[in-house]
Amino acid sequence: MTRSFSLAVVAGDGIGPEVTSQALKVLDVIAPAHDLAFTTTDYDLGARRYHATGETLPDSVLEEIRGHDAILLGAIGDPSVPSGVLERGLLLKLRFALDHYVNLRPSKLFPGVATPLGDPGDIDFVVVREGTEGPYVGNGGAIRVGTPHELATEVSINTAYGVERVVRDAFARAQARPRKKLTLVHKNNVLVHAGHLWSRTVAAVAPEFPDVTVDYLHVDAATIFLVTDPARFDVIVTDNLFGDILTDLAAAITGGIGLAASGNVNPDRTTPSMFEPVHGSAPDIAGQSKADPTAAILSGALLLEHLGVPEAAAQITAAVEADIAGRGAVPRSTEEVGEAIAQSVTDLGAAEGVP
Amino acid sequence: MTRSFSLAVVAGDGIGPEVTSQALKVLDVIAPAHDLAFTTTDYDLGARRYHATGETLPDSVLEEIRGHDAILLGAIGDPSVPSGVLERGLLLKLRFALDHYVNLRPSKLFPGVATPLGDPGDIDFVVVREGTEGPYVGNGGAIRVGTPHELATEVSINTAYGVERVVRDAFARAQARPRKKLTLVHKNNVLVHAGHLWSRTVAAVAPEFPDVTVDYLHVDAATIFLVTDPARFDVIVTDNLFGDILTDLAAAITGGIGLAASGNVNPDRTTPSMFEPVHGSAPDIAGQSKADPTAAILSGALLLEHLGVPEAAAQITAAVEADIAGRGAVPRSTEEVGEAIAQSVTDLGAAEGVP
Ligand SMILES: CC(C)[C@H](C(=O)O)[C@@H](O)C(=O)O
Ligand SMILES: CC(C)[C@H](C(=O)O)[C@@H](O)C(=O)O
Numbered sequence: 001m002t003r004s005f006s007l008a009v010v011a012g013d014g015i016g017p018e019v020t021s022q023a024l025k026v027l028d029v030i031a032p033a034h035d036l037a038f039t040t041t042d043y044d045l046g047a048r049r050y051h052a053t054g055e056t057l058p059d060s061v062l063e064e065i066r067g068h069d070a071i072l073l074g075a076i077g078d079p080s081v082p083s084g085v086l087e088r089g090l091l092l093k094l095r096f097a098l099d100h101y102v103n104l105r106p107s108k109l110f111p112g113v114a115t116p117l118g119d120p121g122d123i124d125f126v127v128v129r130e131g132t133e134g135p136y137v138g139n140g141g142a143i144r145v146g147t148p149h150e151l152a153t154e155v156s157i158n159t160a161y162g163v164e165r166v167v168r169d170a171f172a173r174a175q176a177r178p179r180k181k182l183t184l185v186h187k188n189n190v191l192v193h194a195g196h197l198w199s200r201t202v203a204a205v206a207p208e209f210p211d212v213t214v215d216y217l218h219v220d221a222a223t224i225f226l227v228t229d230p231a232r233f234d235v236i237v238t239d240n241l242f243g244d245i246l247t248d249l250a251a252a253i254t255g256g257i258g259l260a261a262s263g264n265v266n267p268d269r270t271t272p273s274m275f276e277p278v279h280g281s282a283p284d285i286a287g288q289s290k291a292d293p294t295a296a297i298l299s300g301a302l303l304l305e306h307l308g309v310p311e312a313a314a315q316i317t318a319a320v321e322a323d324i325a326g327r328g329a330v331p332r333s334t335e336e337v338g339e340a341i342a343q344s345v346t347d348l349g350a351a352e353g354v355p
Numbered sequence: 356m357t358r359s360f361s362l363a364v365v366a367g368d369g370i371g372p373e374v375t376s377q378a379l380k381v382l383d384v385i386a387p388a389h390d391l392a393f394t395t396t397d398y399d400l401g402a403r404r405y406h407a408t409g410e411t412l413p414d415s416v417l418e419e420i421r422g423h424d425a426i427l428l429g430a431i432g433d434p435s436v437p438s439g440v441l442e443r444g445l446l447l448k449l450r451f452a453l454d455h456y457v458n459l460r461p462s463k464l465f466p467g468v469a470t471p472l473g474d475p476g477d478i479d480f481v482v483v484r485e486g487t488e489g490p491y492v493g494n495g496g497a498i499r500v501g502t503p504h505e506l507a508t509e510v511s512i513n514t515a516y517g518v519e520r521v522v523r524d525a526f527a528r529a530q531a532r533p534r535k536k537l538t539l540v541h542k543n544n545v546l547v548h549a550g551h552l553w554s555r556t557v558a559a560v561a562p563e564f565p566d567v568t569v570d571y572l573h574v575d576a577a578t579i580f581l582v583t584d585p586a587r588f589d590v591i592v593t594d595n596l597f598g599d600i601l602t603d604l605a606a607a608i609t610g611g612i613g614l615a616a617s618g619n620v621n622p623d624r625t626t627p628s629m630f631e632p633v634h635g636s637a638p639d640i641a642g643q644s645k646a647d648p649t650a651a652i653l654s655g656a657l658l659l660e661h662l663g664v665p666e667a668a669a670q671i672t673a674a675v676e677a678d679i680a681g682r683g684a685v686p687r688s689t690e691e692v693g694e695a696i697a698q699s700v701t702d703l704g705a706a707e708g709v710p
Contacts, residue, residue, distance in 0.1 A: 154546045
C-alpha cells in the first residue's frame with residue numbers, strides 16, 4: 001500500500017531553490033521502492049515576496065503550510081533585506097508557530113571527508129537544540145534608538161515546560177544510541193537563572209533514563225572539546241542560541257555546512273516538522289550551480305525518518321556516503337551532485353533487490 | 356629612576372595560586388633590568404573564604420583593591436561552591452565594579468605549538484570582548500522555581516555608551532596593527548535590537564578610522580572561520596558572551612587554554628586593570644604542580660604593557676616563545692616551566708646587554 005505524504009516546499013532565497021530541487025529529486029527517486037508518494041506545494045516566501053508585497057509569512061500561508069505532513073525548506077535571507085526581517089519574520093516564525101521544539105542537528109564525519117582537524121577521531125554525535133525559547137523568543141527592544149542614550153535589550157525566556165520536553169527528547173535519543181551519553185551545554189556559572197533551570201531539569205529527568213550517562217559543559221569549554229576531542233560527544237542538549245553556535249562549529253569539523261542537515265521537529269506531531277540544511281542562502285554563489293546540495297538531500301533523509309520510513313532515510317544516507325567517498329578534486333555542479341546521489345540511491349536499491 | 360607599582364594579587368582557587376606564583380616570579384626577575392619595583396598585596400578571596408565567612412568580595416576589600424595599580428588574578432571557582440556564586444560574586448563583580456570594559460584576549464600560534472587544526476596558517480589576532488554589558492549584567496530572575504511552572508529569564512543589556520567605547524578601543528587597536536582589520540561578531544539577524552546597536556555603532560565610528568577595513572560575521576559563522584581560516588582575523592570586537600565563547604575556541608586552536616592570557620582593562624585608567632589566564636581553576640589537577648603557568652605568565656606581560664613598560668612585556672613574550680619552541684614530550688612541573696621562562700627572561704636580558 002502506498003503511503004502518501006504532502007510536503008510544503010519553501011525553497012526560499014539564494015541557493016535555496018537550487019539545493020531544494022536536488023533534495024526533491026532524490027525523494028522522487030527513492031519513493032517507488034518504498035511505496036511512497038509525495039505531493040508538493042511550493043510556497044513563494046523570502047526576499048522576492050518581501051520586496052513585492054512587504055509580506056514575510058502571511059497568516060493564511062502559515063495556515064496552509066500547517067495542513068501538510070512536513071516542510072522542506074531551502075534557505076532564507078538576502079542582503080537586500082534588512083538583517084533579521086526574513087530570519088525573524090519567516091524562518092523563526094515557522095519554527096515558533098509550529099512549535100518545533102527539537103532542532104535536531106546530527107554531526108557525523110563521513111569517511112573521505114576533509115576536516116580542518118588534524119586528528120578528528122570518530123565524530124558521530126547529534127545536537128538537540130531547543131527551538132522555541134531562549135534568546136530567540138524575540139523579547140527585547142530598544143529605546144532612544146540612534147542617540148547616545150540608546151539602550152537595547154534581549155531577553156532570554158526559559159520555562160520548565162519548554163526545557164523539560166526537549167531534555168526528555170534528548171534523553172530518549174541518547175537512550176536509543178549505542179553510547180547512551182548526554183551532555184548538557186549551558187553557561188550556568190553566569191546565566192544562573194536559565195542555567196540552573198536547565199541543570200535541575202536534566203537532574204530531575206535523569207532517573208527516568210538510568211542507562212544514560214550525563215555530563216555538563218559550559219558552552220565555552222564545549223567549543224574547546226569540539227576541536228580537541230569531538231569523539232567525546234554522543235548527544236548534546238542545549239539552549240537555542242548555544243545550539244546555533246555549536247552546530248555551525250560541529251558542521252565545520254565534519255566537512256562544512258555543505259554537508260550539515262537539520263530537522264525542526266515537533267515530536268508530538270501536532271504540526272508538520274520542517275527539514276532544512278544548516279547552511280544559509282549564500283547569495284554570493286546563488287544561481288551558479290556551485291552550491292553543494294548534500295545538506296539539503298540529507299535533510300530529506302531526516303524528513304523520511306520523521307515520517308516513519310527509516311529504511312528509505314538510511315538508503316539516502318548510504319547513497320550520500322558512497323558519493324562522498326568517491327568525490328575527487330574536480331568540482332561538480334549542484335545538479336551533478338544531486339544526479340550522482342540519486343543514481344547511487346537507485347544502485348543501492350537494485351543491490352538490495354528493491355525495484 | 357625606579358618605577359614602583361602596587362599589585363593586588365587574587366590567586367584564587369584550584370591551580371590559581373600555583374600559576375600566579377610563577378607569574379610573580381617572572382615579574383620579579385624582569386623588574387631590575389627595567390628599573391621596576393613591584394609591591395604585592397595578597398587577597399584571600401575564593402572558595403576558602405566563602406566557606407569560612409560566606410563572603411565573596413566584601414566592599415571593604417573591593418575598595419582596598421581599587422587602590423592598587425593593577426590586579427593579578429589566578430583563577431576563580433570550585434565545585435564545593437554552587438555554580439555562579441564565586442563567578443558572579445567575585446570575578447564578574449571585580450570586572451563590573453572596576454568597569455573593565457575591554458576584555459582583551461590575544462590569540463597567537465607560537466612556533467612549535469601543537470594545534471588541533473591540520474593546517475592552521477598564521478594565527479595572530481586579538482579579541483576585544485566587551486566586559487561590562489550584554490547577558491553578563493546579571494539582570495534576570497526566576498519565578499515558581501522548582502515547579503512545573505518555573506520561568507527563568509536572562510536579560511542582555513546593551514547601551515550606546517557601553518558599545519561605543521569598546522568599539523572605539525577596538526578600532527584603535529586595529530589601527531595600530533599592520534593588517535588594520537576589524538571584524539564585528541554578533542547575531543544581528545536574530546538579536547536584532549542589540550545586534551543593530553552594535554552594527555550601527557561600528558558603522559558610525561568607522562569614518563574616524565579610515566585605514567581600518569571592517570567586516571561583520573554572525574557568531575555561528577565566526578566559529579566556522581576560526582577553524583577553517585583563522586588567519587583571516589586581525590581584531591575581533593564582540594559582545595561579552597560571544598567573546599567568552601570565541602576566546603575559548605581561539606585558545607583551543609592556538610595550543611590550548613594553558614597558553615591563553617587576558618586583560619580586563621579599563622582604558623580610561625580610572626581603576627586598576629586586572630590580568631588573568633583565560634583558563635579556570637581546574638580543581639582536578641590543583642595542588643599537583645601539573646598546571647601550565649604560561650598563560651598566567653603571559654598575563655603578567657599584558658599587565659606590564661598596560662602599565663607602560665612594553666619592552667618588558669615583549670621580553671617576557673620572547674622568553675615564553677623561546678621556552679615553547681624547546682618544549683619536548685616530557686611533562687614539566689608548574690615550577691619547572693616558571694623557572695625555565697624566568698631563566699629565559701634573564702638570558703634574553705643578558706643578550707641585549709641589560710644587567
Ligand atoms: C538564519 C538564522 C536565523 C538561523 C538561526 O540562527 O537559527 C541559522 O543560523 C540556523 O542555524 O538555522
Ligand atoms: C569563569 C567565567 C565566569 C568566565 C567568563 O565567563 O567570563 C570565564 O569563562 C572567562 O572567560 O573568563
